[in-house]
Amino acid sequence: DTAVSQTPKYLVTQMGNDKSIKCEQNLGHDTMYWYKQDSKKFLKIMFSYNNKELIINETVPNRFSPKSPDKAHLNLHINSLELGDSAVYFCASSPGQGAAGNTIYFGEGSWLTVV
Amino acid sequence: AQTVTQSQPEMSVQEAETVTLSCTYDTSESNYYLFWYKQPPSRQMILVIRQEAYKQQNATENRFSVNFQKAAKSFSLKISDSQLGDTAMYFCAFMKHNSNYQLIWGAGTKLIIKP
Numbered sequence: 001d002t003a004v005s006q007t008p009k010y011l012v013t014q015m016g017n018d019k020s021i022k023c024e025q026n027l028g029h030d031t032m033y034w035y036k037q038d039s040k041k042f043l044k045i046m047f048s049y050n051n052k053e054l055i056i057n058e059t060v061p062n063r064f065s066p067k068s069p070d071k072a073h074l075n076l077h078i079n080s081l082e083l084g085d086s087a088v089y090f091c092a093s094s095p096g097q098g099a100a101g102n103t104i105y106f107g108e109g110s111w112l113t114v115v
Numbered sequence: 116a117q118t119v120t121q122s123q124p125e126m127s128v129q130e131a132e133t134v135t136l137s138c139t140y141d142t143s144e145s146n147y148y149l150f151w152y153k154q155p156p157s158r159q160m161i162l163v164i165r166q167e168a169y170k171q172q173n174a175t176e177n178r179f180s181v182n183f184q185k186a187a188k189s190f191s192l193k194i195s196d197s198q199l200g201d202t203a204m205y206f207c208a209f210m211k212h213n214s215n216y217q218l219i220w221g222a223g224t225k226l227i228i229k230p
Contacts, residue, residue, distance in 0.1 A: 031216060033216075037158075041154075041204060041222075041223055042220065042222070043160075043206070043218075043220050045217060045218070048215060048216065055215050056215050056216075056217065088158055090160055092160075094216055096216075100165070102148060102210055102216050103150075103162065103165055104150075104162070104216065104218065105162060106152075106159070106160035106161070106162075107159075108157070108158075108159045109158050109159060109160070111158070
């Protein structure tokens with residue numbers, strides 16, 4: 001009954017491959033995010049969706065494409081993987097409304113290693 | 116632009132002791148939110164505590180409390196009766212009101228609780 005769940009948790013793949021990371025939240029939140037945490041542990045937001053609509057699209061390569069089929073799901077697809085894409089990718093969600101609407105809850109992270 | 120500074124890269128204390136992690140931030144905004152997140156070795160990102168800038172009362176969550184000094188732009192985290200499970204990276208984060216939920220992160224403090 002994990003609140004924000006993402007799969008797979010670990011992924012090792014070769015350069016040039018295409019891979020997807022799936023995310024689902026059962027909190028009823030309106031807003032979902034993808035963050036990237038690099039080897040220096042710095043967290044950077046990549047994308048944010050509110051009710052399936054893209055609201056934040058930071059400067060990331062267009063090899064990264066988010067897809068939100070409904071407000072409970074936000075998947076991340078990565079084309080032509082590069083060594084520099086190796087990182088931990090966090091999915092997150094927030095209520096989007098109410099007194100604590102901006103509190104962000106994270107999934108467990110997906111460790112991507114590109115070899 | 117907002118910045119968040121955590122001046123202690125690493126700290127260690129004995130189990131059951133009290134420890135305080137410092138965080139300062141720079142902003143010209145008057146309405147914002149502050150967060151502490153914890154990232155244990157499993158790398159899951161866990162919300163510890165949240166503070167609204169308009170509230171003078173310091174937030175508390177069980178053994179975790181903050182000392183929020185708005186004029187000094189300081190937001191320290193106090194952990195009482197520290198436990199081995201508190202060993203983690205601790206990140207301080209800032210969110211401006213009406214910013215599409217963008218979090219500005221500090222570099223983190225590695226906290227080690229020794230038995």
